[in-house]
Amino acid sequence: xxxxxxxxxxxxxxxxxxxxxxxxxxxxxxxxxxxxxxxxxxxxxxxxxxxxxxxxxxxxxxxxxxxxxxxxxxxxxxxxxxxxxxxxxxxxxxxxxxxxxxxxxxxxxxxxxxxxxxxxxxxxxxxxxxxxxxxxxxxxxxxxxxxxxxxxxxxxxxxxxxxxxxxxxxxxxxxxxxxxxxxxxxxxxxxxxxxxxxxxxxxxxxxxxxxxxxxxxxxxxxxxxxxxxxxxxxxxxxxxxxxxxxxxxxxxxxxxxxxxxxxx
Amino acid sequence: xxxxxxxxxxxxxxxxxxxxxxxxxxxxxxxxxxxxxxxxxxxxxxxxxxxxxxxxxxxxxxxxxxxxxxxxxxxxxxxxxxxxxxxxxxxxxxxxxxxxxxxxxxxxxxxxxxxxxxxxxxxxxxxxxxxxxxxxxxxxxxxxxxxxxxxxxxxxxxxxxxxxxxxxxxxxxxxxxxxxxxxxxxxxxxxxxxxxxxxxxxxxxxxxxxxxxxxxxxxxxxxxxxxxxxxxxxxxxxxxxxxxxxxxxxxxxxxxxxxxxxxxxxxxxxxxxxxxxxxxxxxxxxxxxxxxxxxxxxxxxxxxxxxxxxxxxxxxxxxxxxxxxxxxxxxxxx
Numbered sequence: 037x038x039x040x041x042x043x044x045x046x047x048x049x050x051x052x053x054x055x056x057x058x059x060x061x062x063x064x065x066x067x068x069x070x071x072x073x074x075x076x077x078x079x080x081x082x083x084x085x086x087x088x089x090x091x092x093x094x095x096x097x098x099x100x101x102x103x104x105x106x107x108x109x110x111x112x113x114x115x116x117x118x119x120x121x122x123x124x125x126x127x128x129x130x131x132x133x134x135x136x137x138x139x140x141x142x143x144x145x146x147x148x149x150x151x152x153x154x155x156x157x158x159x160x161x162x163x164x165x166x167x168x169x170x171x172x173x174x175x176x177x178x179x180x181x182x183x184x185x186x187x188x189x190x191x192x193x194x195x196x197x198x199x200x201x202x203x204x205x206x207x208x209x210x211x212x213x214x215x216x217x218x219x220x221x222x223x224x225x226x227x228x229x230x231x232x233x234x235x236x237x238x239x240x241x242x243x244x245x246x247x248x249x250x251x252x253x254x255x256x257x258x259x260x261x262x263x264x265x266x267x268x269x270x271x272x273x274x275x276x277x278x279x280x281x282x283x284x285x286x287x288x289x290x291x292x293x294x295x296x297x298x299x300x
Numbered sequence: 301x302x303x304x305x306x307x308x309x310x311x312x313x314x315x316x317x318x319x320x321x322x323x324x325x326x327x328x329x330x331x332x333x334x335x336x337x338x339x340x341x342x343x344x345x346x347x348x349x350x351x352x353x354x355x356x357x358x359x360x361x362x363x364x365x366x367x368x369x370x371x372x373x374x375x376x377x378x379x380x381x382x383x384x385x386x387x388x389x390x391x392x393x394x395x396x397x398x399x400x401x402x403x404x405x406x407x408x409x410x411x412x413x414x415x416x417x418x419x420x421x422x423x424x425x426x427x428x429x430x431x432x433x434x435x436x437x438x439x440x441x442x443x444x445x446x447x448x449x450x451x452x453x454x455x456x457x458x459x460x461x462x463x464x465x466x467x468x469x470x471x472x473x474x475x476x477x478x479x480x481x482x483x484x485x486x487x488x489x490x491x492x493x494x495x496x497x498x499x500x501x502x503x504x505x506x507x508x509x510x511x512x513x514x515x516x517x518x519x520x521x522x523x524x525x526x527x528x529x530x531x532x533x534x535x536x537x538x539x540x541x542x543x544x545x546x547x548x549x550x551x552x553x554x555x556x557x558x559x560x561x562x563x564x565x566x567x568x569x570x571x572x573x574x575x576x577x578x579x580x581x582x583x584x585x586x587x588x589x590x591x592x593x594x595x596x597x598x599x600x601x602x603x604x605x606x607x608x609x610x611x612x613x614x615x616x617x618x619x620x621x622x623x624x625x626x627x628x629x630x631x632x633x634x
Binding site: 141144 | 369372373375376392394395396397398400401402407408409411413414418419420422425427428528562593
């Protein structure tokens with residue numbers, strides 16, 4: 037059964053990476069301290085903002101907190117699994133060590149996506165989830181089961197979308213070798229996801245929903261848990277999420293054809 | 301088509317971007333790039349039989365690595381065809397990839413900061429090797445390569461020679477039937493080179509695996525390969541026995557004469573003197589008249605000759621002559 041086999045491969049990759057991360061204990065600790073500072077200040081900023089207003093473009097404070105939670109959850113997952121893989125992919129393309137990945141009898145996109153993990157970022161994911169729960173617990177009325185289910189669906193699709201984009205950027209390295217700056221631009225645009233996409237002016241909202249769809253990857257799940265998403269919004273993110281996975285798989289195979297490896 | 305490796309008219313061109321040196325040229329190149337097509341491999345054809353060990357010779361940039369990479373499925377060719385164990389390599393089917401390996405002497409597949417044993421566990425999962433098979437193979441490889449404690453040290457603490465042995469084990473743990481070795485002994489000291497050579501020969505004998513290897517060290521090729529492919533500027537110049545290579549490519553022999561009392565008279569009339577020291581003189585003579593000229597030398601210095609031998613030129617020299625264009629080859633074995 038291929039699924040079992042791939043789960044085993046992913047598990048052994050994770051085990052290797054955890055072993056590696058544990059070797060640097062101080063770094064691990066500071067990573068967690070940093071996370072609490074970042075989360076604390078941004079929730080603090082939201083609290084200050086809401087002393088002057090009850091709602092921001094229809095978003096109440098608990099809903100804003102849930103959105104921040106989704107943001108840390110999505111960003112945490114990206115930093116936990118996707119960013120390290122993409123950074124490493126670019127390095128492997130430049131040095132030619134991607135050859136060894138391509139020689140293995142397993143899906144190369146899978147191997148590249150799962151091989152490198154940054155275990156310290158798991159804390160960001162846990163904190164994000166806790167912040168979503170905190171926001172949800174303060175909502176009036178409380179979210180219904182259907183809201184929780186559409187939240188889970190929207191979140192999965194949002195994560196798929198961010199994953200696909202990052203891998204697609206990494207795939208560009210097959211043609212251009214160095215894409216580090218594009219990756220930096222992308223990660224700074226991810227920062228914009230801290231606020232609901234509908235508070236931005238039109239042109240920026242369009243960018244954050246299409247070109248760098250971090251806006252919808254974070255906003256739609258937060259709308260879902262707040263009971264503010266309609267069937268159309270949900271259908272859109274499912275389509276976009278699934279479509280981006282298909283596109284990236286195709287783009288990856290296309291990129292491999294252009295891969296020439298570092299010579300000699 | 302039953303040969304494990306079958307190659308016909310295989311060619312690969314790269315598009316390379318060129319610019320003049322200097323900052324100005326670098327800035328111009330940002331806007332407008334000039335490209336040139338380089339034919340790295342220019343239509344080569346050969347077959348390798350089951351269990352053969354074949355040496356792939358050529359200067360840097362001749363197209364050796366490009367060919368190996370196409371055969372291992374890493375590169376798409378520009379034209380031509382190839383099958384390895386009945387598979388088209390660049391389709392990279394799992395059933396093909398589980399049966400081959402490519403080891404590159406100048407690159408490492410092991411993770412630097414963790415012991416090799418952990419990397420081996422990853423390979424075990426990827427290649428779906430059962431626990432008992434895995435144990436047997438690792439023991440066998442440990443034994444042949446004398447790995448012992450090396451597997452449990454972080455890879456960065458290993459010497460180059462030690463690391464290479466571990467790389468070999470990592471590349472062979474899935475028991476491939478076709479093995480591509482790209483400069484497997486590069487940078488190693490003489491002892492380590494000898495060990496690796498002995499290992500490759502043993503491994504081939506034990507498993508019957510088919511091996512295609514490139515090397516800059518002629519000693520590797522002489523020790524391991526009875527057959528060689530010579531490639532230059534992407535074209536196959538020679539395909540045949542190592543012994544025949546000298547006959548075909550170097551139409552001369554070396555007569556080495558040692559005379560008593562360190563005498564060194566003039567040998568110019570017999571052939572071209574290539575070395576002369578303390579009574580020992582090496583004369584290059586045309587292959588077809590080697591016997592006749594040797595006899596003439598003996599007649600001329602009858603009383604003084606202490607020692608005399610007729611030798612083929614060293615293989616490095618032969619290869620060097622071909623690559624420097626001194627003696628173009630027309631003959632290619634069919």
